Amino acid sequence: MNQQPHIPPAPLAVRMTASGVTKRFDGRAAIEDVSFSVDAGEFVAVLGPSGAGKTTLFRCLTGLLAPDAGAVRIGGVDIAAVKGRARRRVAVVFQQFNLVSRLTALDNVLAGRLGHVPAWRGLLRRFSRADRLLALECLDRVGLLDKALQRADTLSGGQQQRCAIARALAQRPDLIVADEPVASLDPAASAGVLELLRGIARSEGVGIVCSLHQVPYARAYADRIVGLSHGRLVTDVPAARFDEAAFAALYGAEAGAGKF
């Protein structure tokens, strides 16, 4: 297998735009009037204290929740208006990887093709040669080609997350939404996964939105940082400009500069 697998990049014009997104529960806004965009090839980190609305925002970005006001457009399409397989425009990477433990890494990555193949093929796991080759290329891209036939539950945490990223890539999405993808990993594995995500944004042209708890990771790996506080977007700056004042504005001065 080639050292640098050729996975064709998503069209460069594609990006995510959230405009005026508001979601209320029992009349109370979990997020309110949130607007930001992600360009193709861009890695955007979402920061914010617990309860700020990150989960609600991410559920709106993936189309799982329909906003009460505003819209999320991916490649110009309102994601809340598309159903089922059409949601393949957005791939999700989860904190707990969400792999099928008894399946091989390759079979897990092939699950990323389910939105592209006829339902009967998916049910019978009859994937085409082209799909299998693409899945292998995605495993190669994340450095796991030699683990393709290994059961997912025999992989390390970092390898499992890489496998989940390969599954997301196999979906050929316009946007990858990574929901605290390193919260379950040790520092070395975390750095590897974030490095990989940043590289994928660059080389595959996909947009990446990634929630993180550790501010230093966001500053080190993201292109831009958006900050949510009490459901509102209070920060949207290039990562290099996210300074101690921005940190204090987001988390409160008492949060402690040690976390910066």
Ligand SMILES: Nc1ncnc2c1ncn2[C@@H]1O[C@H](COP(=O)(O)OP(=O)(O)OP(=O)(O)O)[C@@H](O)[C@H]1O
């Ligand atoms: N299904 C729901 N029903 C009622 N209230 C909800 C629901 N989901 C979220 N909320 C409320 O919306 C607000 C934002 O919650 P959300 O889970 O989006 O925050 P978060 O930033 O993801 O927090 P954390 O980092 O702790 O997971 C909270 O006040 C929460 O109680």
